[in-house]
Amino acid sequence: MNILEDICELTPAWLSGRGFRAVLADLDNTLAGYRVNEPDAAVALWMAELKKAGIALMIVSNAREERVAAFCRPLGLPYLxxxxxxxxxxxxxxxxxLGVNANETVMVGDQYFTDMRAGRNAGLQTVLVEPRVKGFWFSLRRLYETPFINRRAERL
Ligand SMILES: [Mg+2]
Known part of the structure; x- marks a missing residue:
């Protein structure tokens, strides 16, 4: 498991340098705040750079279809x-x-117990990022996650 501050640090250079051709990304608090239906300027730019580099992006969220579709459809992003x-x-x-191999795919998300565990369960490389909005619940959750994160962490 790798740790980055922000999803925008997952640049095409970082990805292709490690042999990745595809990114699976969590939605809520990884790409946008809860209930936010569009990426901010930084995330929109990051998405455009990935596209230009030919790196596939798919959203994999536990949220309801309506929520995920509202974000992904206008962007033409595949999602689950x-x-x-x-x-x-x-x-x-x-x-x-996506038609890629598992070893060419990285899972990125803001939660250890859902996103990172899912990535590991699927046999994928993982990247934990800081949430886009850091509120009270994040602080509480991170307190609990920290010992697990530290055990797995590869700080970059
Ligand atoms: Mg999340």
Whole structure:
């Protein structure tokens, strides 16, 4: 598991340098705040750079279809809602839909117990990022996650 501050640090250079051709990304608090239906300027630019570099991006979220579709459809992004994280099955389905190999795919998200565990369960490399909005619940959760994160962490 790698740790980055922000999803925008997952640049095409970082990805292709490690042999990645596809990114599976969590939605809520990884790409946008809860209930925010569009990426901010930095995330929109990051998405455009990935596209230009030919790196596939698919959203894999545990949220409802309506929420995930509202964000992804206007962007033309493939997605899987109600993905069943921390189970790895949804991620493997996403990998298959993208037509890439698991070892060319990285899972990125803001939660250890759902996103990182799902990535590991699917046999994917993982990147934990700081959430886009850091509120009270984040602080509480991170307190609990920290010993687990530290055990797995590869700080960059
Ligand atoms: Mg999240």
């Amino acid at each position: 809602a109600k993905a069943g994280k921390p189970g790895g099955q949804g991620l493997l389905e996403a990998v298959k839909r």
